Amino acid sequence: MRNITIGQYYPADSILHKLDPRVKFLGTLVFIVSLFLIKGLAGYVFVTVVLATLVKLSKVPFGMMLKGMKAIIFILIITVIFNMLFTPGEAIFTIWRLSVTKEGAVQAFRMAIRLSYLIIGSSIMTLTTTPNQLTDAMENLFSPLKVIKVPVHEISMMMSIALRFIPILMEETDKIMKAQIARGADFESGNLIKRVTNMIPLLVPLFVSAFQRANDLAMAMEARCYHGGEGRTQMKPLRYEKRDYIAYILMLAFAAAAVCFCIFGGGWI
Amino acid sequence: MQLELKNVSYTYGKGTVFEVNALSNIDLMIEEGQFIGIIGHTGSGKSTLIQHFNALMQPTEGKVLFEGEDIWGEKYDRRALRSKVGLVFQYPEHQLFEADVLTDVAFGPKNQGLTKAEAEARAREALVQVGFPEKFYGHSPFELSGGQKRRVAIAGVLAMNPSVLILDEPTAGLDPKGRDEILDQISYLHSKRGITIILVSHSMEDVARYADRLIVVNDGKIPYDGTPREVFAHYEELEKIGLAAPQITYIMHDLAAKGLSVDVHATTVEEAKKSILAALVGKGARR
Numbered sequence: 001m002r003n004i005t006i007g008q009y010y011p012a013d014s015i016l017h018k019l020d021p022r023v024k025f026l027g028t029l030v031f032i033v034s035l036f037l038i039k040g041l042a043g044y045v046f047v048t049v050v051l052a053t054l055v056k057l058s059k060v061p062f063g064m065m066l067k068g069m070k071a072i073i074f075i076l077i078i079t080v081i082f083n084m085l086f087t088p089g090e091a092i093f094t095i096w097r098l099s100v101t102k103e104g105a106v107q108a109f110r111m112a113i114r115l116s117y118l119i120i121g122s123s124i125m126t127l128t129t130t131p132n133q134l135t136d137a138m139e140n141l142f143s144p145l146k147v148i149k150v151p152v153h154e155i156s157m158m159m160s161i162a163l164r165f166i167p168i169l170m171e172e173t174d175k176i177m178k179a180q181i182a183r184g185a186d187f188e189s190g191n192l193i194k195r196v197t198n199m200i201p202l203l204v205p206l207f208v209s210a211f212q213r214a215n216d217l218a219m220a221m222e223a224r225c226y227h228g229g230e231g232r233t234q235m236k237p238l239r240y241e242k243r244d245y246i247a248y249i250l251m252l253a254f255a256a257a258a259v260c261f262c263i264f265g266g267g268w269i
Numbered sequence: 270m271q272l273e274l275k276n277v278s279y280t281y282g283k284g285t286v287f288e289v290n291a292l293s294n295i296d297l298m299i300e301e302g303q304f305i306g307i308i309g310h311t312g313s314g315k316s317t318l319i320q321h322f323n324a325l326m327q328p329t330e331g332k333v334l335f336e337g338e339d340i341w342g343e344k345y346d347r348r349a350l351r352s353k354v355g356l357v358f359q360y361p362e363h364q365l366f367e368a369d370v371l372t373d374v375a376f377g378p379k380n381q382g383l384t385k386a387e388a389e390a391r392a393r394e395a396l397v398q399v400g401f402p403e404k405f406y407g408h409s410p411f412e413l414s415g416g417q418k419r420r421v422a423i424a425g426v427l428a429m430n431p432s433v434l435i436l437d438e439p440t441a442g443l444d445p446k447g448r449d450e451i452l453d454q455i456s457y458l459h460s461k462r463g464i465t466i467i468l469v470s471h472s473m474e475d476v477a478r479y480a481d482r483l484i485v486v487n488d489g490k491i492p493y494d495g496t497p498r499e500v501f502a503h504y505e506e507l508e509k510i511g512l513a514a515p516q517i518t519y520i521m522h523d524l525a526a527k528g529l530s531v532d533v534h535a536t537t538v539e540e541a542k543k544s545i546l547a548a549l550v551g552k553g554a555r556r
């Protein structure tokens with residue numbers, strides 16, 4: 001078996017890995033909303049403690065979560081700079097015609113914390129939940145939408161298939177690329193147009209095989225009488241356990257605390 | 270020495286949780302003009318090993334030398350190396366992409382910098398060598414049968430005129446006739462043009478028949494390396510690692526157990542026939 005996983009699932013044996021994916025999905029939403037409610041120094045200390053506890057509980061190396069930060073480092077820097085420079089208020093110092101204000105510095109600090117916690121928080125979810133568990137959770141949580149004729153099952157089936165195919169296609173790309181390199185193909189040098197035309201020996205076989213696979217899969221599904229969502233049961237149905245109820249209670253407590261910090265928070269931040 | 274592996278190790282997904290040790294501390298020398306068979310059960314590391322020969326994979330540890338030069342040296346021209354060491358992948362038909370067979374086969378030679386006419390001449394030559402019927406030269410490669418596609422793909426590598434030809438299970442999924450034709454052709458290239466051949470195969474009969482040296486891969490290591498006779502003499506150990514000797518070797522052992530004085534190390538039907546006939550004649554003379 002090839003162990004390429006998409007997304008960033010990090011296998012480990014932790015309580016967070018065992019939690020029902022619905023809990024984790026809703027928990028992440030609650031966490032994100034709370035991040036933007038919380039005010040005041042005490043509030044930030046509180047979220048930091050909660051987040052640190054979650055990181056510890058997940059048994060995933062913290063470095064893995066910081067990897068997610070790399071992707072947004074650019075956005076983060078821009079946000080910080082804009083907030084510092086363009087928030088009106090009392091100037092701390094001025095360079096040319098741009099001045100850094102006290103309010104701006106505070107605002108920038110607040111945004112930086114919110115953005116990085118948001119990324120770390122959602123990384124915890126994606127690192128401890130396989131993509132398939134996530135689609136199952138979403139199908140389950142969104143199933144009330146079936147009433148208004150949203151094809152929830154079909155959408156989640158498409159998502160699972162797409163997720164399943166990404167590693168296969170990656171492997172296939174790698175194989176074809178190597179085969180063409182062995183025939184002297186060059187995927188690295190040349191100007192833009194040259195590079196694009198050089199991709200043809202890779203893209204044509206890749207598309208041919210992707211369509212072939214899609215065809216085979218459709219055939220195989222039909223041969224096993226797949227007929228859409230109506231009346232289908234799951235091999236591993238999602239079922240809440242005691243720990244999931246406890247997690248929900250903790251989540252509610254956290255949300256309540258966040259609301260309190262929103263109303264009574266303040267102070268210098 | 271044409272190709273040399275020095276203490277080569279390869280780990281997939283180095284530095285992640287998914288590390289797989291595919292090769293560990295391999296030392297190997299391959300001389301010019303050899304016909305080498307590589308056997309090993311599924312997942313033993315054969316494909317990983319052969320991709321080190323033409324610099325498609327860089328060893329995580331150790332060195333690969335081609336004609337004495339380190340192929341991962343800073344100034345080394347690895348594109349030039351790949352036209353000297355041709356590699357036909359497992360199920361190579363997935364690499365076809367051109368509108369017609371001839372252009373597809375000419376892709377390699379064109380990348381070597383030959384003119385269109387020269388490349389086409391090479392392509393025709395290679396297609397003849399793999400026994401591909403001329404009437405299909407203008408067809409789309411996607412409209413061919415699996416076996417025909419296979420031939421086109423092998424021709425695509427042959428057309429580059431490599432001095433080492435590596436084939437990863439070239440006959441998987443072919444009918445017996447197609448299999449023999451392709452292997453005979455490879456053997457012909459080996460004897461006539463002196464190309465070094467490295468053949469990965471799951472058929473003990475095939476490697477016994479064609480190869481003059483066998484390399485057994487197991488769990489990323491090389492437990493046996495020698496002539497087919499030497500290697501298959503260890504048939505009991507081979508069975509433990511999911512391999513076997515050619516069927517004829519078993520027959521010879523059974524005959525010997527029944528009291529006929531035959532050569533138990535015979536690996537091909539030809540050898541066995543001679544030995545059995547000789548033994549029978551000897552027996553008749555004694556009677």
Ligand SMILES: Nc1ncnc2c1ncn2[C@@H]1O[C@H](COP(=O)(O)OP(=O)(O)OP(=O)(O)O)[C@@H](O)[C@H]1O
Nearest residue numbers: 001281289291309310311312313314315316317318
């Ligand atoms: N791209 C990859 N990523 C991770 N592991 C891999 C990858 N390719 C191969 N492996 C692992 O490396 C080991 C050796 O694989 P390899 O493909 O070399 O085997 P093989 O001997 O060619 O097998 P087969 O007879 O099935 O072709 C296997 O355990 C395999 O799971």
Ligand SMILES: [Mg+2]
Nearest residue numbers: 315316359437
């Ligand atoms: Mg292989």
